[in-house]
Amino acid sequence: MTPTSPLIAKRRGRSAVFGLSLLRFLAIVATTYFGLLAVTFFIGRVIPIDPVLAVVGDRAPAHVVERARETLGFNLPLYQQFFLYMKAALTGDFGISVLTSNPVLTDIRRVFPATMELATVGTLIGTLLGVPLGVLAAVKRGSLVDQVVRVVGLVGYSVPIFWLGLLALLLFYARLQWVAYPGRIDVVYEYSFTPVTGFYLLDSAWQGQWDVFRDVFRHIILPAGLLGYFSLAYISRMTRSFMLNELSQEYIVAARAKGLSESRIIWRHALRNAAVPLITVIALSYAGMLEGSVLTETVFSWPGLGLYITNSLQNADMNAVLGGTIVIGSVFIGINMVSDLLYRTLDPRTRAR
């Protein structure tokens, strides 16, 4: 046997393990998805809203109500309804929104990118600022920096976002004129700019329309900054406590005994280990924002998912609400998958199992 052969055998073993875990992974996703559909179906049937009435109105004659009930499939036995619901949901057909009379999926395709763009920029801000702040607070524990980070975090935790949003608008838009007014884009560009993906920052950059990009940026920066601040508050606290835990480990003493520089010990050794649980924290905060932050979207007139679902709910538009719920559920499943994969790449110990 050559000395390299065990290495190859090991690699092959790893890929087999990975193949198996991928299968298990898909099974878990399928089960979760089934559960999600079952729960949303159940909710749709038990709430005291008659979806037929929402369509035809409460003054419709009896035969119209009956016909609507049949076209919507509510005369069928429950298990058949569930089957049809599953089939429709899996093909992305959530029915027609009563409020907008568009297919729900079309509506969601329009509003979800708005929310996702906001959430992504917000999470980027929260992570890029929150992680270094948390690291700094942990390294300089008990110092002035630590106290400042603590207060910043506490304010982020406890101040209501709509209040802070209004104040921020008053200061940065009304007084200082640094940012644009609420909404995603200026009226001027609303007709000259055709979005492709619905992510305005990407679309305008892709099309080389830098004036549009600048305008979109001026619109998104304030709400995204606020969302980012709230996730920063959470992320920096968690980073601090994960880092304190890692910095007290023996391998840090060993790294010092090796003569490594302090910055290498902090960023390459401690943070690299703290990153493993941090992934979950960041992913959860991102997923939370992807639900659509109703308050932020209301204050900033952001045409996102949160606003859409809230409006639908208030108008008894059950198709839209259930469709939105399923989309949010799918997003959660997707983000969990991604953070699981990241977990595997970051922590070698989870790969073996």
Add this chain to the structure above:
Amino acid sequence: MTNLLTVEDLRVSFPTRSGTIEAVRGVSFTLGKERLGIVGESGSGKSQTGRAIMGLTPPHAKITAKTLNFAGVDLLTASAHSRRQMRGNRLAMILQDPKYSLNPVMTIGRQIVETLRTHQRISKADARARALAMLEAVQIREPERVFALYPYEVSGGMGQRAMIAMMLIADPELMIADEPTSALDVTVQLDVLRILDRLVAERGMGLIFISHDLRLVSSFCDRVIVMYAGKIVEELAAIDLPNAKHPYTQGLLNCMPTLGTDRHPLPVLQRQPEWAL
């Protein structure tokens, strides 16, 4: 023979809210290129002595000494930067449990290479070759394979050998081994000790071996220091250990069962308050 390390009246104390804790209270010894054992129970200050020499005491600790000299360098006045450059390069330390003292998310090979590349300008390929040679020197049979493994994938004995490789690769002049075998299986302890012993002898290094195992220390070291409550209570050559004068050392020796005799009950160490004075 010039002394590699001179320690005179070393004191380490930790100020806390409820008063100052004095972990080390006036320890003096000298070390040449020999193997010195420091024995003592938990809290006797033996580990803190080692860490003070390494410069690894927490920042809030207070360290004073009349002399703390390593190969002509005054460690008390040396800058933090120059002390860092000495660590891993001229002074190295092996910690107790490889399960915790190796970075769990870095391969063993990278951790060894890291020590080398911190202190020497050396290409990645050369560093890798040196690390593989070092792994072979600590008697790891498949260095190529172990190089790519993560710490959780190896046994305690192999992990500790990797630790030794990581700390010896830059050829330090003094090695402080802080309970290097206490976390290991008894059957592996002797293997690891033998490897450490051979490498220390081959490279002509000084060794401070910190342990609570008097028997182990006496069979492995040239000289033994016995510490109690932050002070040295006795210093003697390892072969003279049976003739120890201090009652604490005698007590420690008496606690050990001997083969062939049937002593019941085993004597228990009786601590005297005046030892701690």
